[in-house]
Amino acid sequence: MKIIVYTLFMALPLFVFGSTLGELTEYAITHSTVMKQSAAQRDLSELKRKESKVQQYGELNLVGDYTHYNTARTLAPLTPSAISTGVPITTSKDIFYTGLSYAVPLFTGFAQTRQIEISTIAKQMAEAKMKLSKEQLVYNVRSLYLSILAQEKILQAQRAYTKALHTLSKQIAYEVELGKKAKIDLLKAQSNAQASQTQVEILQNNIDISKATLSSLVGKEVTHLSALNIKVKKPNYSVNRLYANVSQLAKVEVEEISLLKADKTIAKSESAKLPQVNFSGFVGKNYGEDLVTNDWDNETLWQAGVNVKWNVLDFGKRDLGVQQAKIAKMEATFQKEQTLRDLKKLLTEAVAKIKQSYASYLGNVKQLRLSTKSESIEAVRYNNDVSTLNDLLLAKGQTQLARAKMIESRYNYQKSKYYLDYLLELGVE
Numbered sequence: 001m002k003i004i005v006y007t008l009f010m011a012l013p014l015f016v017f018g019s020t021l022g023e024l025t026e027y028a029i030t031h032s033t034v035m036k037q038s039a040a041q042r043d044l045s046e047l048k049r050k051e052s053k054v055q056q057y058g059e060l061n062l063v064g065d066y067t068h069y070n071t072a073r074t075l076a077p078l079t080p081s082a083i084s085t086g087v088p089i090t091t092s093k094d095i096f097y098t099g100l101s102y103a104v105p106l107f108t109g110f111a112q113t114r115q116i117e118i119s120t121i122a123k124q125m126a127e128a129k130m131k132l133s134k135e136q137l138v139y140n141v142r143s144l145y146l147s148i149l150a151q152e153k154i155l156q157a158q159r160a161y162t163k164a165l166h167t168l169s170k171q172i173a174y175e176v177e178l179g180k181k182a183k184i185d186l187l188k189a190q191s192n193a194q195a196s197q198t199q200v201e202i203l204q205n206n207i208d209i210s211k212a213t214l215s216s217l218v219g220k221e222v223t224h225l226s227a228l229n230i231k232v233k234k235p236n237y238s239v240n241r242l243y244a245n246v247s248q249l250a251k252v253e254v255e256e257i258s259l260l261k262a263d264k265t266i267a268k269s270e271s272a273k274l275p276q277v278n279f280s281g282f283v284g285k286n287y288g289e290d291l292v293t294n295d296w297d298n299e300t301l302w303q304a305g306v307n308v309k310w311n312v313l314d315f316g317k318r319d320l321g322v323q324q325a326k327i328a329k330m331e332a333t334f335q336k337e338q339t340l341r342d343l344k345k346l347l348t349e350a351v352a353k354i355k356q357s358y359a360s361y362l363g364n365v366k367q368l369r370l371s372t373k374s375e376s377i378e379a380v381r382y383n384n385d386v387s388t389l390n391d392l393l394l395a396k397g398q399t400q401l402a403r404a405k406m407i408e409s410r411y412n413y414q415k416s417k418y419y420l421d422y423l424l425e426l427g428v429e
Contacts, residue, residue: 024145036125038134059103060100061100103281107277114271237354281304353419
């Protein structure tokens, strides 16, 4: 009972602190650098949208200036009415002014409106790309998680195989002492045991590397992983049925948004052919020391105006800009077509890989069963001096290889299903 309690106590950290796949994916979505970068891009696009929107309200500036002239200047422009009244006019060589200026575009040929629409589309694009980044992240975490579990299972089997070879070496060493076996058999068994031990160390190093990669991806150190309950079932997928729903995917949405952005860009380019109307106004005061009286004086000034600019000839520059925008739309159209074709191809490949993994798993299970029987038979034959040690070691090696292939194909089956979820954007619930 003490031994059982001690064993459970030693194994407790593996169960208590073992990270589950769901926990790691949730943590990665929140803390990984990849998602933080995507969130920053989304926030940046939102700020640019707001910037485009507030630009339509113009600018209000507080202005000020000091100028020294070589000859005296008036604080306010001379007008016929000011001259006719005969009122002394303040003149100074040092003039200061402060005031408020306001400028706003009244009509930009709808270019400003189109820019706001383009910025809104850019935000939608950033959100769609963020969803794709999240799906990619979840798939990468799942893939690494499965790879580590598979390597750990193979490592466990390799250690058992190594232990069996060491046991065989001890048995042969004892029989060599009794004169029943040749010493060359002992050397062969020890050599195979050493080779298997080297493979154990290689597998352990690969697991450490994979865990370091997963830790970097998730954003925290990963040590122990919880096991997954993988059920290998005969796949029943229809590529045509899966492809019928791809229009709802973010991958396709990105291409549709690109097309919409191209349309708005064309409209914005054509806005340059329309007149541009702007309003500007100013109110302020000029200050200066009168050269005659040495008294400080000031004058209040204000002005408002509307400016109209209509470019009637630019030697085809605007037309070239419109043509460039139309070509960009053609490229976006072709890109969407290619994306749909690639999706059809990738879905076909994904379904085929699931079927291949299933067939490979069934084949490896049968091969392991046969190899295990063959190893048992060779062990009996070797103990009865009917076969050589080479036959027994070959049988053991084939059994270990079949076991490793069976483990690998089992996890590859699940990895193929996760890849199909990634293509269909079902990884993030």
